[in-house]
Amino acid sequence: MTKNRWDNGITHHDGEAREFISTYFSQTGRRVLILASAGFDLRSTAVSRAIAQTGVTCRGIFIREERPNADQALRARADKNAEQLKIVVPDSKVVFIDIFDPVDQAVVGARRLTRDVLPILAEGEPPTDIVVDASALSIGISFPLVRLLDNLYGQKPGTPNVHLFVTEDPHQDDQVKPDHAERPMWVPGCDGDAGSDLKSKSIRLWIPQLVLYRTEALRRIHDFVDATETCPILPFPARDLRRGDVLLEHYRTLLIDTWEVDPRSYIFAAEREPLDLYRTLLRIDDARQKVYGQQGGSLMVLSPIGSKLLGLGALLAALDRDFPVAYLETVSYAAQLGAMKNLEPDDWPIVHLWLSGVPYA
Incomplete structure (x- = not known):
């Protein structure tokens, strides 16, 4: 390991x-x-x-x-x-x-x-x-x-x-509504060679962070990543103990009908402890490399577009294992000051x- x-x-x-x-x-x-x-x-x-x-x-x-x-x-x-x-x-x-x-x-x-x-x-x-x-x-x-x-x-x-x-x-973040660019892309410096011929043969797992009011952005990133599986991140424990339930209800149609996410595939990460998500992501990668090592390998793609602290956990994982990070750049912001x-x-x-x-x- x-x-x-x-x-x-x-x-x-x-x-x-x-x-x-x-x-x-x-x-x-x-x-x-x-x-x-x-x-x-x-x-x-x-x-x-x-x-x-x-x-x-x-x-x-x-x-x-x-x-x-x-x-x-x-x-x-x-x-x-x-x-x-x-x-x-x-x-x-x-x-x-x-x-x-x-x-x-x-x-x-x-x-x-x-x-x-x-x-x-x-x-x-x-x-x-x-x-x-x-x-x-x-x-x-x-x-x-x-x-x-x-x-x-x-x-x-x-x-x-x-x-x-x-x-x-998180309440502060909910008051800021980004207007995203049309085309998703890899974060510069964090692309993990995802576009290379070698990585194109890998079995892709997309790990997006769920956050309110980002339905269209997540839909576009999902299509861009072209992953075989999707494992969304939910904050738990969180300051608002119902936040995970609210997110599941908000994205119910997308998660169940469009992406067909297995109920066992959700990743629960402590909202205020970035190292919790970091360690979880690396454990998942270790397990997948064992399973898919002889089938072209596994490639985990991260999309931390919500909580800043969970984003830091994803960033640490990307630095450690060179995971690619897919996102949509923001054209402008609207905020309820x-x-x-x-x-x-x-x-x-x-x-x-x-x-x-x-x-x-």
Whole structure:
């Protein structure tokens, strides 16, 4: 059986996460580089503010995802968040990343991210710690960014510690409605060679994460992946104990009549523990490789389009086993700002995951 990188992964939740921030980042000699979103989401500033309050030497790269025809109210909210981030971390830059090419509308966000952010990583005194706050970053940006950092620093001695943070609230996510692009695609840097001739012979298992109001998006991704089997992810346990039931009812026709999902094929993963889903996915892969090893092999395709924390679990699995990740890029967002929680930055629940560095040396 393959050794798993994060079987003994380090995570902290809520009060423990804030205690980790206050004790760890206040240590003498720490230099922190924060990469976070300068978007409209109210959670954009929580992690950066918590780290900056420790007094640690830090600088920031705040990513502004630019999409055509963005809602002006959301753009104004993003401008306000960007101003607050620059106050919290004065030594910082806001980097504007076009997600779509203005000429042919091709998805170019990941390429622009690498082009514009990579040179900034080399500026100044090398950091002891790099923090990625994925709370308000899209999949098309956060996954390639973490892949880039893992390629640069993961499992290499003498390189910075890399931390992932998420400030998540499923209710908050339900208030944001994305307008998706027409054509699904592989997340850049996380395609797992799914289009190669060798992988085309593999028996494909599609593992989508169910989230409300994404019926058409999931339908398109399913057709794109062309999988033999489908095993949807349901959050359990979850803050809302009925959330799994609500999702099953919402997608009843699609799951039963269209995809013909066997009742035994659902994957239950703890909503706030990314390592739970990570370990589950790797156990499934180990079992399938034994069964299908002589029949062209098994290929697991992930589509984490819902919960940020479950998305981190899928990301870890993709980094560890090079699973392909299929998704639909977002053209624009609509958000019910009045229905969104307006908590103070210190009140948002935070989850920390130590991706690489000293503990894993």
